[in-house]
Amino acid sequence: MNDIQLQKDTTFIDHLQESLDKENRYSPWDLFNMAYEAETTMMAPSFNGLRALDYLPHVNFLPHQVTCAEQVVEEMNGRAILADEVGLGKTIEAGLILKEYMIRGLVKKALILVPASLVNQWEKELNSKFYIPAIAHRRNYAWEQCDILISSIDTAKRSPHREQILEIDYDFILIDEAHKLKNHKTKNYEFVRSLTKKYCLLLTATPVQNRLVEIFNLVSILKPGHLGNYESFLEQYGKDRNQIKQDAYLKQLVQKVMIRNTRDSTDLSNAKRHIETIWIDFTDAELDFYQKLDSVLFAASFTKLTLLREICSSREACYLSLKKMADSENASEVFLQLAEKIEQLPHHAKAKKVVELIQQNPGEKVIIFTEYRATQLYLQWYLQQSNITSVPFRGGFKRGKKDWMRQLFRDHAQVLIATEAGGEGINLQFCNYMINYDLPWNPMRLEQRIGRIHRYGQEKDVHIYNFAVRGTVEEHIMTLLYEKINLFETVIGHLDTILADLNITDLEDEIKSIFSESTSTGEAKIKLDNLTSIIQYKHDDAVSEEQQYGN
Template sequence: MATEDQSLVDTHFNLEDSPDVLTQIGGTVNNDLSSHLLSIEATRLAIAQSQQELQSTKEIADKIQLLEHQLDAAHRALFQMNGQALFADEVGLGKTIEVGMVLKEMVFREAHETFLILTPAQLATQWQKEMREKFGLEFACNYDDGFEGFDAYDKVIASIDTAKRDSYAEEIHRRKWDALIIDEVHYLRNQGTNRYDFVEDIEYQYAFFATATPVQNNVKDLYNIVNLIRPGLFGTESEFERRYVPEKNPDGVQNSAQLNRELRSVMIRHKRGDTAIDFTDRQVRTKTFKPNKQERALYEAVTNYVKNYYSKQGGQHLVMLMLQKEVVSSPWAVLKTVEKWLDGEGKAVVGKEREELLSVAKLAREISRTTKQQKLLEIIRSVNDRMETGRAIVFTQFRATQDAIISALNDEDGEEDIPIHVVNGSLSSDQKDAQIRHFRDRGGVLVTTDSISEGRNIQFCNVIVNYDLPWNPMSVEQRIGRIDRIGQDRDVYVYNLALEGTVEDYVLDKLYGKIDVFHQTVGGLKEILSEREQSSGQFEQEVLQQMINAGSKRELENNFEDMAVDLKSDMRSAKQAQQFNEQVFEGFETGGGK
């Protein structure tokens, strides 16, 4: 639980601190005294002003585009809210950056050093990377190899559901943390849950919580969250309900103006319209085309193999998931995996199964050029024709496909040489940075795997080609987010390539189309997928399961339609929560001092 303590920065200074002042001036009340007192007051104000400025910004200015609303949020959290703040900016405005600026400032002033960051499981490593690369703050993470527990480090990032396990919870509760940070804190909106009780028992001095939707469907959510940040602000729960919950409508809100006044001491909320950011549009072009006879035969052979040998036992479902994704990417991706299995690497195959894989390998070797390669070349030509320095990023999930893309670009005849830049997991961080610099300076095509989809911002480019599509919408958004973010000053063009009649086609049409995934922000997708996205692979396995269970093309379409209905239901719930937030916070004033 948050504890009362001295201010983050001591700005108090008065005459009592310097008892010799009056002695020095003889105690005479005259003009000299007045001048001296004014000088002392000026000194006091100068000291206070310097202590209430963000002093660490120079260290991070070359790594982050510091925006006014983010500086405002960090300053208010530190100096007006005494380190007890709920960051509730709308999606896409950089709440992670705001919290990072606060932590950097605390470390810079050498006053605080033990930080615990709790996030949903899928965001833990992303937070770790952002803290390191943007703020120079090293955090241990519970997903690190050799993680030694919460007693062993002063700065820790962890999945909240891992942290609340008995063995880890005991370690966390033994310590007093300088600051507790919780991302997506709306997951703690219900008192009495294991998560809430676990957090309530943590001892921490300062609290920095973040969510775009602090209220889901009931204004009491807000009471529960704020009570962890600043206990007692709203009085007792019954007092809060009496003031703000309509007796005849428990899911409504009353006296919202008074509620907002109380919230100003603890909550920071910027809306997109409050900022000077000019967000550009996304233009999405989906290219779905018929595979040729060879490609169709290969796809059907692989799909039949996956259905015949799929099993959840011994991790086989993960192996088959990879194979099914490879076959819609390129024949060379699936061939590389099959050849390894036939050579005895990674999977033992004998008898009829081996015969089927030999047939798959034969079909893959017969393909020399794919329809996707041809469609990609058409897009690249179009980009180069329309732009003085054409730039496009081509994403694929597989190294073998990456090699095939590069080969097709190199073999392009009758065109001026196109600079090709390559990034994949075999490159060091410095080597990746060098490739991106060359791409920025020379233009051309950056052919990359998803090893670059997080952590690097490439706003100088505004064209992305999804050569193959991750089945997880969040993974797609992470790709697009490299260029469609704050700082992009042109419309963003997203091209999606998919083979007609494949799982990739159904994902694109039935699922992504139903929730308009390519126009959702990453935060919006988090809201939509929050209940089902317990792990990064769960959504993809659900997609594969629909294919495995289908006995016919019609049944496959119905399975995906059912999944799409569930997603639309999730989206409606997310929109309702957003609308209720807007109602609760209508008229909430933003900006310091208002």
């Protein structure tokens, strides 16, 4: 056999020496690495169907969840924003995608960052439903020792955790409640952007809340440069949120990295919503107190509005505020008189109606939402007087106590009484009755509440009871904001877009301003009526736009 002659290529030496002599920011090798990394994010391995489905026969996946997982692994190379509406199973979709990559040997090291209150819930879901050996991070755990780790983003971003995590090459990163990363100047955003990751999922029901640049920031975590650079995007789209519908090219780019399923598009009709307004009449004593409170001249109109809302909830909530005012320096005599008078009021008319509703549905699990902790404590005591078992649930509880309260509710108590902060992220598919004891002034918060029980896994129709006291500020909100434009049923899906178009950051703050700046109840009603008319007009316009440009 003839010897093979090898010719050494030394042409690169001159080029290397030339590069070393120059003070370029990037060497050719650096540029090659950057180009290679960019190319690998665009190249998807060949997939044909989901193998994971054969390993999870016990899970009844919905068609839109399977389609979503297939689209992410086959077309998006595992980098996507899952933006389904609340309750459609984003967690299920994410778990299926992670399982698929693990089965194919493409993911070994994964980091799942979620709100602190949801860490245990994610751990249980991934282990019990997907047989994924995920572990919730504990103080004595080393980040590099656990393959599938779940943590709160607040823990992960702090030293010394941050430095350890940034040293690890992760195959898979998942961020729940990713809308909290909408601002690229925050530490959370910088931390997530710095993570080394092959695949990445961002979960949020509201990918755009105020400005279109928020979607740019989320997409830049997944695929830097996919929507161009920040300055040019801001100049072209930053001030007009509707551009995402009107600009066909931008819409196409976003659809390459985002999947959004709605209730209408998925046709989930198994569990229907039954929404009923429960009108409450104050007793003569309660109405007299409300009117006296309304007639008092306060230094700040916001103070009066707060007290009026509190007395519509419970005497306890209002009493605590009045007592603080009465105990303060230079307190007006009127506060002392009101605090004394409120002690003489009978049990709240709303509380009596709650007991009546629960007794009409024996054996049914019921969740009650209130805005005030004082009302929460009062209701728990009042229900006990009628032998109705209940447990509290609020934002101040630590992770373990929240899990314990949820378990007590599921296995023992008939009622769970939750404050707004406490209800965030809790899934209660085993409960199908909800009482909105205090109606939120932002319908998006109401939708979040309902999503706790009307979600994937709910097998029964859900019954929603919204309480409102006649002749009070609650009546104005109910009739003008909710019933006039049928906000319970039709507008909720477009509301965030509508508010952004009107330069309204928070609807609740806008309503407070209307009441605060009005000289009379009549003036406030007129302004509210105008606001709801504009919302209705914008909603009709949005529906027409969707028919023209698609969802």
